[in-house]
Amino acid sequence: MPTNKEPQNPTPTFAELGVAAEIVDSLASRGITRTFAIQELTLPIALGGHDLIGQARTGMGKTYGFGIPLLDRVFDDADVAELDGTPRGLVVVPTRELAVQVGEDLSIAAKKLPVRVTTLYGGRPYEEQVAQLKKGSDVIVGTPGRLIDLREQGHLDLSHVAVLVLDEADEMLDLGFLPAIEKLLAALEGNRHQTMLFSATMPGPIMTLARTFMNKPVHIRAESGEQEFTHEKTEKITFQAHRMDKETILARALQAQGRGRTIIFARTKRSAARVAEDLARRGFTIAAVHGDLGQEAREKSLLAFREGTVDILVATDVAARGIDIDDVTHVINYQVPDDPMTYIHRIGRTGRAGNTGIAITMVGYDELPKWRLINDEFDLGQPEPPQWFSTSPELIAALNIPANVRETVGPPTKVIGAPRGFPERARRPRTGSRRPRR
Template identity: 75%
Template sequence: MSEKQPQASTTPTFAELGVAAEIVDALASRGITHTFAIQELTLPIALSGHDLIGQARTGMGKTLGFGVPLLDRVFDDADIEELDGTPRALVVVPTRELAVQVGEDLTQAARHLPITVATIYGGRPYEAQKELLKSGVDVVVGTPGRLLDLHSQKALHLDHVAILVLDEADEMLDLGFLPDIEKLLEALHGNPHQTMLFSATMPGPIVTLARTFLTKPVHIRAEGAEESFTHEQIKKVTFQAHKMDKGAVLAKALQAEGRGKTIIFTRTKRTAAEVSHDLAQRGFTVGAVHGDLDQKARECSLQAFRDGEVDILVATDVAARGIDIDDVTHVFNYQVPDDPMTFIHRIGRTGRAGHSGTAVTLVGYDELPKWQIINDEFDLGLPTPPQWFSTSPELAEALAIPEDVSETVGPATKVIGAPRSRSQRDGGRGSARDCARRSGSRTRTRTTRSRSSRSRRR
């Protein structure tokens, strides 16, 4: 499970907040007993069935903030119809990768409950997902497009959904996703339901829009309004870099002392492919996640990164939202993102759950206006970052790079997840075929316990 134990145990335990014993036991088996601040604040409200907007910094426990009360209520709440194989809860997320992550977290939390969790997203065959839904599911996690497709084909029935969650709600209610969200709301046919919105960032216009379809929602922020989005546990290093020197800068920076798992964000999928290939040629172990890869290859790359088979993941912003890998020590913005909120979600991949981390932003000379917008939005105090090169002593000092490091670290490797040329078909760990072997089905977990065991509160 991606959620980790808070560093301090001053917050109440899940058991003390009245969470079902089966869920408490499942969390405890993962070393999770005490709540994060967002969980402490939202659980009493969510368990009572009220609508809410939950806001907390990235990596501070939002998934269990909605996941625990959702499972608890679906399992044993008199206001929710008895389970009959049609969904009682729907969690909508913006990306396939986040769907997989949230689905796994809910499945692990529900391991002692007779509840079926299904994860539905694009890039997978329709028929398998239709069969899964036909066999009966209680909680569905999915992306809007595939959910609507299956609903239009009458494979996904939403008439009895009693709990609706929008994860990364600020993105879900932006113009790109809003029409799909409106269609999903229509698909509930006015059925009374609890709605929960969770995100790290909730701009005012998004909150105003959200209130149009929530009923007397409580807006909860786990931090005070004065606290910075870019929290102090993340060391931020920002400088201007010439695009012809960025590869060398990156190669040296990746040899910094204490550098562990690292995510490198690019703005375009073409750049992601180029950067991952360049690093592999320099001898680094690299995985890639971007839009030119099929879903199996993307899942393979992420799993290789989680498992430590590769320690560098090059990704477009598909991975900036909700990919919960707790031991990421460094994040690099190889290209400045197009908007400030994306910057926050990117750097939030490190410094998670109370850990420290380093966020490095390479500002191209032509990207300075984009950086200045980000700087102004979050009052970072660096409107014109210094110009550093791969040979600059300031770079080595800021990132603790040892003296005389080379721009290569060994013989060329293959990028996990990258498509191969025909000449490479007989071998190479970077192939899509290898990824397919590595990828297992994570779409469903059905518990076998009898539903009669309902007297389970501590």
């Protein structure tokens, strides 16, 4: 959840920027009073109903950068029709996890408003979402597939939407999402609406495409300079590791002094499941989020991580854009991501909202070409990371690992989100010869 901690050089308060008193009071009850840079820059433009493209690093307040003016205008703007139970605001996001997070944040800001926020995404029964829409919804947060399904079934009326937001717009407008976005844009044709795009990165081709359906958008960047993709308070530790040694390195790294909530990113569902299972066998309390888990299991895992029931989350990139927690101390790349932007989104989970963080990347020997692409893209100055093993003194010093840590920390545990029977039935050692086939 965003906290908007007091910056050293105070930015304006939401009240000073003219945000509705009801929203100001709701945020103040959560200790949120002053704006982040992206909010300070976008609110005056967005509250005026102008199209804009907002760009800021992950974890620097983009959700309220668009969410507050959306709620404010839906609630009390002469250019927006009176609320009647059909949506006036629509926020489209790429993942289910991000839909849940954005919906929760908007609900916090709208607590004292007569504005109903509804979150729609796949993996949940249609019936409960249809029932919510029948009761009336003023602001919709949703993923493209479920939004289109509900509209085509006649349950979702988008003809009165006055404010459209594409969150994580670089991914939303990528080739995989473009057909779905075009369908949603077609549903809004004929009604005058404001469009806002927000993301941490906005490549040139995406900017060009975005302007084809926006009306003279203002492009706002909260930071200047091409290299300011990552938080300055995030320490990056990168080294080469043998794939057979990575899990032991993980076990030692998770016992580092000062480690708090930690996200471990794997590239594939299979890798994420294997890493979670291995760490659970070593006694760590683990939650997992990946594509082989049902939506209910994924939500259970994320809730446990957010509430602090577990402090280690193993995830694929499905979770990279859906976790908005300010006090993640460590992000560990168990595998190098496939592209530079994914690397930025992963490590952006730490060092948020003024906190410090550590981003660890273990580069397998076969992953060196991928790492070099990332290194060259962001001029990280480390094309050939050092080779460290789980017993290397350099590793122990760099990660602040206490002396004589063990590779196990207790009896086996169960991965939150894993199927029943884990870990007892998984990878059970053989006690005799295999029975011959008949």
